[in-house]
Amino acid sequence: MSAEPAAYTDILYTERPDGVAFITINRPDRYNAFRGRTVEELIDAFQRAGWNRDVGVIVLSGAGDKAFCTGGDQGAHDGQYDGRGTIGLPIEELQALIRDVPKPVIARVQGFAIGGGNVLATLCDLTIASERAQFGQVGPKVGSVDPGFGTAYLARVVGEKKAREIWYLCRRYTADEAERMGLANCVVPHDELDAEVDRWCAEIMEKSPTALSIAKRSFNADSENIRGIGSLGMQALSLYYDTDESKEGGKAFREKRKPDFRRRG
Numbered sequence: 001m002s003a004e005p006a007a008y009t010d011i012l013y014t015e016r017p018d019g020v021a022f023i024t025i026n027r028p029d030r031y032n033a034f035r036g037r038t039v040e041e042l043i044d045a046f047q048r049a050g051w052n053r054d055v056g057v058i059v060l061s062g063a064g065d066k067a068f069c070t071g072g073d074q075g076a077h078d079g080q081y082d083g084r085g086t087i088g089l090p091i092e093e094l095q096a097l098i099r100d101v102p103k104p105v106i107a108r109v110q111g112f113a114i115g116g117g118n119v120l121a122t123l124c125d126l127t128i129a130s131e132r133a134q135f136g137q138v139g140p141k142v143g144s145v146d147p148g149f150g151t152a153y154l155a156r157v158v159g160e161k162k163a164r165e166i167w168y169l170c171r172r173y174t175a176d177e178a179e180r181m182g183l184a185n186c187v188v189p190h191d192e193l194d195a196e197v198d199r200w201c202a203e204i205m206e207k208s209p210t211a212l213s214i215a216k217r218s219f220n221a222d223s224e225n226i227r228g229i230g231s232l233g234m235q236a237l238s239l240y241y242d243t244d245e246s247k248e249g250g251k252a253f254r255e256k257r258k259p260d261f262r263r264r265g
C-alpha cells in the first residue's frame with residue numbers, strides 16, 4: 001500500500017495493490033466538514049488517483065463513524081469561505097473532477113451525508129451505504145445552496161419532485177429511504193460496509209477499464225450542461241453569502257439556535 005504524502009493534513013490517501021484508491025476526508029471532529037484546504041487536498045488526490053493507470057476504482061469516504069461529510073465547515077466562513085474560488089472554496093473544481101476522472105468513484109457512506117457532503121455522494125458514480133447512514137440537504141436552513149450539480153443533477157438522480165422536497169424541507173432521510181429514491185445503490189449492515197465496498201470494487205476491477213471510462217463519459221455527457229449552470233450559480237451564491245440573510249444561517253448554526261431569515265433590516 002502506498003501512503004498519503006506528508007503534506008496532506010485534512011485527508012488520507014491510500015492506493016492498494018488490487019487497484020483501489022481510497023480518499024478519506026479526515027476531519028472526524030468536524031463531522032468531516034470541508035474547508036478550503038480540504039477541498040484543495042481532495043482535488044490533488046482525485047488528480048493523482050484519476051490518472052494513475054494502476055488505479056481502477058476510487059472510494060471516497062469519511063473518517064470515523066459519525067459522518068461521510070457534512071459539507072462546508074461552518075467555522076470556516078462568515079460570508080465567503082477561507083480558500084480560493086468564486087465562494088472561497090474551489091468546490092466546482094472538485095465536483096467536476098469526480099465526474100471527469102475516467103474511472104468509477106464509489107461513495108462509502110457510513111454516517112451523515114449532509115449538505116455539500118450529500119452533493120459529493122450524489123456525484124459519485126455509485127453509493128454504498130451503511131444502515132446507519134443519513135442523507136439530506138441543509139442549505140436553506142443555514143443560508144446556503146448548491147446551485148449546480150447539487151440541485152439540477154440531484155433531480156436527474158431522484159426526480160424533480162423529490163429533489164425539490166429535499167431542498168425545500170431540509171429533512172433527513174434514512175439509508176433505506178435513500179436507496180428507494182435512487183440516492184444509494186445498496187444498504188448493508190454497518191459492520192459489513194467495508195466488505196461490501198470491497199466486493200463492488202473487485203467486480204469493477206474485472207471489467208475493461210476503457211469500456212468503463214467510455215460508459216462514464218457517456219453518462220456524463222447527457223448532464224454536462226449542469227456544469228455551466230453551476231458556475232453561473234456560484235457567482236450568485238457568492239453575492240448571497242455576503243448578505244445578512246445568508247450570514248444569519250451560519251450564525252444561527254454556530255449559536256445552536258433557529259435562524260430568523262424573514263427579519264427585515
Ligand SMILES: CC(C)(COP(=O)(O)OP(=O)(O)OC[C@H]1O[C@@H](n2cnc3c(N)ncnc32)[C@H](O)[C@@H]1OP(=O)(O)O)[C@@H](O)C(=O)NCCC(=O)NCCSC(=O)CCC(=O)c1ccccc1C(=O)O
Pocket residue numbers: 029030031033070071072073074075087089091112114115116117119138139140142143144145146147150253
Ligand atoms: C450533520 C448534522 C445533521 C448532525 O446533527 P446532530 O446529530 O444534531 O449534531 P450537531 O450537534 O448538529 O453536530 C455535531 C457536531 O458537529 C459539528 N458540525 C456538524 N456539521 C458541521 C459543519 N458542516 N461545519 C462545522 N461543524 C459541523 C457541530 O457543530 C457539532 O459540534 P460541537 O462542537 O459538538 O458543537 C448537523 O450538524 C448539521 O446539519 N450540520 C450542518 C451542516 C452544514 O451546515 N453544512 C454546510 C452547509 S451545506 C449547504 O449549504 C449546501 C450547499 C452546498 O452544498 C455547498 C455548495 C457550494 C459550496 C459549499 C457548500 C457547502 O456545503 O457549504
